[in-house]
Amino acid sequence: GQQQRVALARALAPRPTLILLDEPFSNLDAGLRQTVRNEVRQILRREGATALFVTHDQEEALSIADIVGVMIDGQIVQVAPPRELYERPASRAVATFVGAANFVPAIAQGMVAQSALGPLPLVQSHFGPVNVMIRPEMITLTLDEESPHRVVERNFFGADVRYEIVLSDGTLINARLAPWHDLPIGARVAVSVRGPLVAFAEPK
Known part of the structure; x- marks a missing residue:
């Protein structure tokens, strides 16, 4: 988890307008992943930074993002707040992609x-x-x-x-x-x- 914290601090140092986080927690175990994920979200909010977060973990996407875009077969098929995406998916494919249904x-x-x-x-x-x-x-x-x-x-x-x-x-x-x-x-x-x-x- 310390490696992710240091990398994020370095990325935020020059005050970028957008940060790309590509599967940043993939090598962490489940318990540590949730802790670090919460810390990263708090840091981004405190700094007022915008991040583009790429993940294959649906739970991770729903819990950390303000807006989620679902990509299926290389196409963005729905963009919505997490709750709306989960409760009112645009298609059956999106419904099964973001959770059990x-x-x-x-x-x-x-x-x-x-x-x-x-x-x-x-x-x-x-x-x-x-x-x-x-x-x-x-x-x-x-x-x-x-x-x-x-x-x-x-x-x-x-x-x-x-x-x-x-x-x-x-x-x-x-x-x-x-x-x-x-x-x-x-x-x-x-x-x-x-x-x-x-x-x-x-x-x-």
Whole structure:
């Protein structure tokens, strides 16, 4: 981490209008990377410096940047603040590029889409077949013996538990819950989703 701090200090010394940071934390372990990343962000803010930060780490990009540009196949496909990019991606490709995402098939009727999860509120009006994007952390699961949806996989990661659910129509979705949830594999669960949600029209 000290090497990155020294390099940044040298780069800032002549008061440049723009600094290029190309994968500056790639050789650091995860714990140190977060600490140094926060320090670099604080230094840049304190100095009033503008930096162009290049990274393949989506979490890193979302946490350090004020504006994020997503490049896919050599093309800039969306430029937006991190929260907007994550919650309202411009395409399905961007949605999966910046984080885990479920896509639930549905039939849209204006601002609502009918799906195996019931009616889902949409951010924008659509009509016809769509795929509704649902981030894993937007899902809540509760035990319900009458539900047609079922837990088929469970993985404990310490800070959270990730469940794979098969819906009544066979669609598989992933949910990320707080670690105190303990739903067994095979359990039938009610699935609720926090919206409104982004939908992508199916290609014709």
